[in-house]
Amino acid sequence: PPHTQSYGERSLNFTNPTAKLILETMERKKSNLAVSVDVTDKHDLLAIIDAVAPYVCMIKTHIDIIENFDFSLIEQLQHLSHKHDFLYFEDRKFADIGNTVALQYSGGVHKIASWAHLTNAHPVPGPSIIMGLASVGLPLGRGLLLLAEMSTKGSLAVGEYTEEAVRMARRHRDFVIGFIAQTRMDGVGAAGDDVSGEDFLVLTPGIGLESKGDSMGQQYRTPREAVYESGSDIIIVGRGIYGTDPKAIDTITRQAERYMAAGWAAYLERLA
Numbered sequence: 001p002p003h004t005q006s007y008g009e010r011s012l013n014f015t016n017p018t019a020k021l022i023l024e025t026m027e028r029k030k031s032n033l034a035v036s037v038d039v040t041d042k043h044d045l046l047a048i049i050d051a052v053a054p055y056v057c058m059i060k061t062h063i064d065i066i067e068n069f070d071f072s073l074i075e076q077l078q079h080l081s082h083k084h085d086f087l088y089f090e091d092r093k094f095a096d097i098g099n100t101v102a103l104q105y106s107g108g109v110h111k112i113a114s115w116a117h118l119t120n121a122h123p124v125p126g127p128s129i130i131m132g133l134a135s136v137g138l139p140l141g142r143g144l145l146l147l148a149e150m151s152t153k154g155s156l157a158v159g160e161y162t163e164e165a166v167r168m169a170r171r172h173r174d175f176v177i178g179f180i181a182q183t184r185m186d187g188v189g190a191a192g193d194d195v196s197g198e199d200f201l202v203l204t205p206g207i208g209l210e211s212k213g214d215s216m217g218q219q220y221r222t223p224r225e226a227v228y229e230s231g232s233d234i235i236i237v238g239r240g241i242y243g244t245d246p247k248a249i250d251t252i253t254r255q256a257e258r259y260m261a262a263g264w265a266a267y268l269e270r271l272a
């Protein structure tokens with residue numbers, strides 16, 4: 001089963017080039033940490049990425065919250081990913097018809113497909129959302145995650161909905177490389193299908209070492225609960241690392257180092 005294989009070994013389980021690159025990067029940097037940098041000023045964004053990047057395999061963005069966005073920011077982001085060897089995940093959560101998501105993914109001011117290695121989509125419209133996004137992303141070698149579960153209190157992405165998300169992914173393995181989820185999805189909803197050898201990446205937000213949640217429904221679990229107990233592959237950490245002061249770079253760096261160590265220790269414990 002995938003969660004007992006090393007990240008490096010698992011790169012062979014995928015044909016999608018982004019999935020391979022993610023797993024190879026994790027193995028090379030010994031990091032299963034993705035930092036979610038949810039700040040609104042591009043200078044803060046760049047400074048935080050530069051500080052945490054040595055400790056991450058991935059940076060997660062919400063590019064549409066940047067107030068002083070211009071396309072030169074993308075060149076600066078790309079410079080940082082080359083300098084520090086990590087990938088970009090734009091947490092866009094597409095949720096519309098195929099034709100519309102293809103336009104949202106390729107165009108507008110953000111041109112997400114041109115720079116984000118990975119993005120995600122809600123399965124709520126059905127398989128057509130994958131077809132729309134794949135028409136743009138596959139030729140570029142990009143990857144897609146489906147939101148099979150969410151970290152928030154009262155999430156509707158449970159049970160039958162989650163199972164159907166996994167079945168949708170299973171039919172589009174060339175482009176859908178995994179899930180946003182709280183636990184492993186191997187074999188979920190498979191009924192009689194042969195799913196031996198199946199591998200999906202599980203990226204888990206809602207991770208914190210101190211807090212159990214925020215005032216708006218977010219719920220946190222520890223890196224060990226996610227990676228060791230639930231078999232998650234990548235922990236996504238936002239405020240647990242950058243806190244309340246985006247300028248406190250020394251603290252942010254120390255926190256990134258700390259979450260990286262916790263995530264990797266939980267992974268080694270899982271392999272042992």
Ligand code: 5FU
Pocket residue numbers: 036038062091147149150151152180205206207218236237238239240
């Ligand atoms: F799909 C999800 C989810 O289920 N929970 C999330 O928290 C995405 N997220 C994102 O992860 C959310 O949009 C934030 O960007 C990030 C979590 O930030 P935090 O500061 O660690 O709570």
